[in-house]
Amino acid sequence: MKDKTKKIIQDHVQSHEYDIDPLEIWSGIEAKQKKRKGFFWITGLGILLLSLVIFLGIQYSPGNDKVTENKPENLLEITPTTTIATNNEPQPETNENLAKTSSSSAINKTKKNSDLPTSKLNNNTEKTSQSFNNIPVQKLNKEIQTTSNAQSIAQTNNDPRKDNTKRATTNRSNNTDVGNKSNTSRIDSNLPSTLSEIKPDLTELETSIGKVRESMIALSPLRQNLKLFKVEQSQVKVTDSSIDSDFERSPWIGLEDQKKYRPLFSISALQSVAFYQKQTTSNQGVNPSYIEARNAAEMPLERFGTTLLMNVELTNWLTISTGVEYQKINEQFNWEGSYIIDENDNIIGPVPAVETLTEGDKVRIVERDMEIFNKHELVNVPIQLSLHHNFKSITYGAYGRASINVWNRTEGASLDERLYPIDLASLQTQFMTQWSGGFFAEIPVFKSWKLQAAFGLNQTRAQETFSTNTYNFKEFTLGIKHQF
Amino acid sequence: MISMNFETLLTRLKQGDQLAFRELVMRLSKRLMTVARIYSSSEEDAKDVLQDAFLLVFKKIQVFEGSEEGAMYGWIKRIIINLCLNKNQKKYRRNEMKLEDLKIDKAVPEEALDKMSHDEIMQLIFKLPDDYRKVFSLYAIEGYSHKEIAEMLNMTEINSRTHLHRSRKILQANIESAKKLVII
Incomplete structure (x- = not known):
């Protein structure tokens, strides 16, 4: 195409004004601006909502955490004359017997192998009666050693977990009649604080989301x-x-x-x-x-x-x-x-720790x-x-x-x-x-x-x-x- | 509304002044609509592209380093062309042509063009089929080579030449029929 022709066309196009109302274009632009703002808001809100739904939706409600205890109401007092022996025969429902019945067979076994120390008043009583959760890990380890060294435990608890399982099963079977009267299944308010406060804290969650x-x-x-x-x-x-x-x-x-x-x-x-x-x-x-x-x-x-x-x-x-x-x-x-x-619902320790009990202690065994x-x-x-x-x-x-x-x-x-x-x-x-x-x-x-x-x-x-x-x-x- | 000089307009545009943006639209819409219409298949599409181009200009005004209205016009024009071409890029792939489609070029009669008004020439261009009009405009108005047009429209160079050739034939025919109408 010749340059002159190009030039003619270029000039015409350059100076041509299309027959359109600029206000119409402007109103269209304004509408698009609003639409875009709306889109960004909606998108942003959508992302935020999606995040919140996912965060909050996946929170397990406190009800989902189950800590069930089978706790006898009556205390077992440790005295020199207390007999914690296996007794599968029906017992009169006295306080003492209830405690005996609800005591696990683990204790009974322990008792059978070696009599409970009755006059051993040592400092461990105070230490072990502290809240379980307050015991430092190192301290717990020491106690483990102490416990595992005890003669009675050595004989009955080579594999603690297996033994615990057995004990729990035995406890359930032994506690059948007791459970009707005194055992209650509930979330224990007296559990170590950190364990009982496991339920998700929405305030903290919101704070963490806020930080993100x-x-x-x-x-x-x-x-x-x-x-x-x-x-x-x-x-x-x-x-x-x-x-x-x-x-x-x-x-x-x-x-x-x-x-x-x-x-x-x-x-x-x-x-x-x-x-x-x-x-x-x-x-x-x-x-x-x-x-x-x-x-x-x-x-x-x-x-x-x-x-x-x-x-x-x-x-x-x-x-x-x-x-x-x-x-x-x-x-x-x-x-x-x-x-x-x-007696104050403080956890003394696992059942094998029974040898740490001393005369005068009042204890329960909970499952x-x-x-x-x-x-x-x-x-x-x-x-x-x-x-x-x-x-x-x-x-x-x-x-x-x-x-x-x-x-x-x-x-x-x-x-x-x-x-x-x-x-x-x-x-x-x-x-x-x-x-x-x-x-x-x-x-x-x-x-x-x-x-x-x-x-x-x-x-x-x-x-x-x-x-x-x-x-x-x-x-x-x-x-x-x-x-x- | 009192029209402001371009320097002030540009300063206010860069400050994000909505009124300055409106003023820019009022000033350049009609001329830019011509460009948008050339590269769009309908007037509605052209309006849509023009609005999108202005929105983009407002968003990216900080990167504009020119100082004249002509530079601004040229910049927005390129944005419009680009938006139109991007919109329709895919379909050119389907319209590949063969070498034998090429025929001897015939010149568009200059004398006839000289005698025609803006509107008449623009109407002739608008009457061209979409694809031909784009190639014709890019070549004859924007001054791109066939190689560049082929890249921009995602077609072969041969295809670009063929489109130009056919658009010229159509233009020539339309100009001649317009001449006959004048004689009659």
Whole structure:
């Protein structure tokens, strides 16, 4: 086409004014602005609600934690003349007999093997009658040794857990007639404080969610620094009368060439659910039966997570991401066994600790079934590298992530080395760096918004007082990504 | 409304002034609508694209480093073209042509064009089929090469040439029929 013809057409197009009312365009723009604001609000609210629903929805109500005790109302007074002997014959329902009946056969066995020390008034009485939960772990360990050295226990309790199970069974059968009158199944208000306060504290939960939200808000100023479209206007030479053919075609023109110099920024909000297997290995010097008992008592459930990531696409195949990650690992703790408690309902210790009783002590033996939902809450800072490729409008690739734990909180119950329940927090769980890897895909859904889905494997290690736990997660992630 | 000079308008736009944004729309809408209409298949689409382009301009105004209204017009025009092309990019793949489709080019009569008004010429362009109109405009108005057009529209270079050739034939036919109408 001749230049003159081109010039004629260019001039005509350049100076042509389309017959349209600018007000109509403006009203359309205003409507779109409102719509977009609405969309952002709705999206933001939706994400917030989704997060809240997941966080609150997965909270196990206090009613789900079951601590059932079979506690006789009557006290058994330890006196030189007290006979704690096996007696399967029907007994008159006197106070003394009720106590005798409700005493476990374990005591009876102990009594059979060696008479209860009647004049041994030692300092242990005071120590052991403290709240069970207040006893430091080291102290408990000492007591374990003391207890296991006792002749009576040595003969009857080679495997404490097995023995406890037997004892619990025997207790139930022996207590049948007693249970009708005096045994009550209820949540014991006098349990060690940390155990009885396991029920989820919504106030604390809200506080922790608030903290996560604050972290998210704290990231928002970064958005202002993200300038995806930086047009080299200095290269633009356009006037009203002419259009330079070298003029960049659009703000996006040259973007492909300049990607290596101008990283693309995006933000992702992700929700994940993971199922896991837990392996507990004992620390040095810990009885192997402890691991066995832990594995039997603690059942893995699932892990929920929320992640907010800031992504920087360094090249068209490599992205680095970081942000904040909240995770909640749930598991179920089941335990069944017997305690000796004093007249003030303080736990003296497990039934084998009977030799620590002294003359004048008034004790009960309680049988306890515990079904408690344990939870570990974690806040991590993840650092993720993704390799990706575009196929049409779909992006897919692989990722690797290391998540550094910056905060964690545990609630629930676990076992100490004596295989008796203690507050999970007392195990002082420390989570190590998590390692994850997997595959992901992104599909555009609305303008600069993408839907993300991922499947990956994650390994998390946690060190505790007596053991090291290794969690192997299979995680499914779904979320949205907004490109700036 | 008292019209402000472009420098003030630009400063206020960069401050996020909604009234300045409105003023920009009032000033440039009619001219930019012509561009939007050329690259869109309908007037409604053109309005939609124009509104999206203005919204994008308002959002990205900080990166605009020009100081003249012409530069602003050129920038928004490129945004409009890009939006239109992105919207329709996929369908060009289906319209591949063969080499034998190419025929000898015939020039659009210049004399006839000279005598035509803005509106008449624009009507001729608007009458072109969508795909032809885009190639014709990118080539004849924006000055892109066939290679560039092929990349932009995700088509082959041959296809771009064919589209241009056919659009010229249609234009030529329309101009001649317009001439006959004038004579009659």
